[in-house]
Amino acid sequence: MKSIKAAGLIFANPFIAASGTFGYADSCLDFYHPDLLGGFVLKGISLEPRKGNSPMRIIETPSGMINAIGLENIGIERLIKDKIPFIETLHSVAIANLYAETKDDFIELAEKINEIKRIDAVEINISCPNVKSGGMQFGVSPEMTENLTKNIKKVSSKPVIVKLSPNVTDICEIAKAAEGAGADALSLINTISAMIIDTKKMLPALANVTGGLSGPAILPIAVRMVYQVYEAVSIPIIGGGGISSVNDALQFVMAGASLVSIGTYNFISPASIPVIIKQFNNEVKKTDYSYSDLIGIAHRQHFT
Amino acid sequence: MIETQGIIVSNKPAAGSIHRIEVETERMELSKPGQFAMIGIPDEGFHLNRPFSIYKQKENRLTFLIQKRGMITSRLIKKSVGTKLRIIGPLGNWFSDAPAVIVAAGSSIAAFGDFIGRKDSTIFYGAATKDDLIDIKADFFSTMDGSRGFRGNLIELFMTKRKQIDKRNLYIAGPAAFIKAFRNRIDDDLANRCCASLEAYMGCGFGVCLGCVINTKSGYRRVCKDGTIFSLKELLL
Numbered sequence: 001m002k003s004i005k006a007a008g009l010i011f012a013n014p015f016i017a018a019s020g021t022f023g024y025a026d027s028c029l030d031f032y033h034p035d036l037l038g039g040f041v042l043k044g045i046s047l048e049p050r051k052g053n054s055p056m057r058i059i060e061t062p063s064g065m066i067n068a069i070g071l072e073n074i075g076i077e078r079l080i081k082d083k084i085p086f087i088e089t090l091h092s093v094a095i096a097n098l099y100a101e102t103k104d105d106f107i108e109l110a111e112k113i114n115e116i117k118r119i120d121a122v123e124i125n126i127s128c129p130n131v132k133s134g135g136m137q138f139g140v141s142p143e144m145t146e147n148l149t150k151n152i153k154k155v156s157s158k159p160v161i162v163k164l165s166p167n168v169t170d171i172c173e174i175a176k177a178a179e180g181a182g183a184d185a186l187s188l189i190n191t192i193s194a195m196i197i198d199t200k201k202m203l204p205a206l207a208n209v210t211g212g213l214s215g216p217a218i219l220p221i222a223v224r225m226v227y228q229v230y231e232a233v234s235i236p237i238i239g240g241g242g243i244s245s246v247n248d249a250l251q252f253v254m255a256g257a258s259l260v261s262i263g264t265y266n267f268i269s270p271a272s273i274p275v276i277i278k279q280f281n282n283e284v285k286k287t288d289y290s291y292s293d294l295i296g297i298a299h300r301q302h303f304t
Numbered sequence: 305m306i307e308t309q310g311i312i313v314s315n316k317p318a319a320g321s322i323h324r325i326e327v328e329t330e331r332m333e334l335s336k337p338g339q340f341a342m343i344g345i346p347d348e349g350f351h352l353n354r355p356f357s358i359y360k361q362k363e364n365r366l367t368f369l370i371q372k373r374g375m376i377t378s379r380l381i382k383k384s385v386g387t388k389l390r391i392i393g394p395l396g397n398w399f400s401d402a403p404a405v406i407v408a409a410g411s412s413i414a415a416f417g418d419f420i421g422r423k424d425s426t427i428f429y430g431a432a433t434k435d436d437l438i439d440i441k442a443d444f445f446s447t448m449d450g451s452r453g454f455r456g457n458l459i460e461l462f463m464t465k466r467k468q469i470d471k472r473n474l475y476i477a478g479p480a481a482f483i484k485a486f487r488n489r490i491d492d493d494l495a496n497r498c499c500a501s502l503e504a505y506m507g508c509g510f511g512v513c514l515g516c517v518i519n520t521k522s523g524y525r526r527v528c529k530d531g532t533i534f535s536l537k538e539l540l541l
Binding site: 020021022023027030031051052054055056057058059060063064065067069072215216217244266267268269270271272 | 305306307308344346349350351352353390392505507508510511512513514515516517518519523524
């Protein structure tokens with residue numbers, strides 16, 4: 001497959017490991033080399049280390065799981081000191097996922113990331129459902145999305161990807177706000193706000209009460225959102241939500257995603273991801289279309 | 305640590321709701337005492353893999369003691385020989401194989417397969433009834449109904465033998481509530497040299513999802529990757 005150009009970056013293949021499912025690009029080493037991916041998004045990083053939420057943090061659900069990790073991370077200083085040296089040895093596209101509670105902290109974080117040469121792009125996390133402030137607070141309002149994206153674009157020397165929340169009335173409105181503010185690409189979807197009640201304990205199963213639903217259960221919702229956003233904007237889309245097979249990935253591409261992200265499946269069968277990438281390339285070859293023609297093709301086919 | 309395919313070569317009831325399942329993997333690193341593997345059933349749709357102690361290993365063949373508890377364990381114990389499994393392992397840290405005193409309640413005996421039959425180690429093993437005890441050679445048994453060995457709680461049995469516990473390592477395994485009850489009952493001298501292998505609800509099993517953390521004196525630690533074995537005095541249960 002020819003490499004893919006998106007957001008000013010070159011990806012060897014369309015597969016991206018999603019933030020929070022890939023650690024700091026060091027979690028997959030026993031299974032496969034990160035350079036087999038088109039790119040990867042690092043675990044969400046904040047200015048200061050974060051402890052995360054109390055346990056229970058995860059629970060399985062039909063065809064999926066709910067997590068409420070709460071953005072536990074090592075903070076930007078340790079990222080630079082302990083993790084970037086390894087990431088510097090890699091070649092696939094490295095994206096940092098930024099999380100802050102305020103606009104000013106987001107700006108400071110983006111400025112610190114500017115200093116890290118090996119980071120190719122930033123993904124701004126305005127869609128985490130598991131933190132009290134920041135996160136989804138920004139991402140549910142078109143005005144706040146636009147304002148924050150604009151401010152980060154002003155300071156960031158790297159392409160800016162905005163990760164959208166599905167927990168909104170109209171995702172296209174948010175997508176357009178991000179595009180209008182200069183976002184270089186959109187990433188969707190983050191997890192869907194959800195909860196489980198433990199009927200034996202008569203309590204919410206997760207300590208955070210609610211969490212984010214991921215896995216195959218959310219795939220049709222994510223495909224629908226990518227399909228709609230593709231019609232609303234003209235910047236590239238990184239599409240994902242429950243991908244665990246070649247056919248799943250193809251659905252996102254045909255809905256309009258230039259790149260696809262694998263999240264929860266990194267927990268389930270990491271070793272099969274390079275196999276999926278290889279099979280995907282073969283499947284694309286089998287069609288009469290180039291990869292770029294397949295992007296959004298479902299919009300151009302006529303019902304007969 | 306690797307991910308590989310395993311095939312069930314034997315599945316037999318071991319005691320109560322526990323089955324002894326042997327799996328021949330395509331390849332597997334040699335596990336150390338107390339390590340575990342994640343098991344999934346790839347042909348049955350999406351589910352999280354489940355963590356199980358590697359009870360015994362001979363080259364690529366792993367033996368697990370699997371107790372029926374929820375959806376996946378209920379399915380696993382019914383699987384016939386030839387069923388394909390997804391296996392990720394060996395995972396977690398491990399027990400030193402120096403002589404030890406072991407306290408294992410119910411299915412947690414699975415964490416101590418390598419110590420069973422060793423003359424230099426002492427095993428306390430308890431369950432609800434004699435039918436819930438797998439057929440192994442232990443030094444002291446307890447059952448709640450008194451059908452074998454000491455009648456009552458395993459921790460109480462252990463405390464009756466407190467004077468015989470020398471300076472060997474002390475190992476315990478089980479759910480957090482059992483470990484907490486044990487810690488609250490024993491003296492500081494024992495607590496200071498006790499290591500506990502924790503059970504936890506896990507997402508990935510290899511340290512990336514951060515779903516299985518527990519509270520310790522040094523903050524949240526991942527049961528799967530920083531454990532499953534922790535120094536008892538580190539745990540804030």
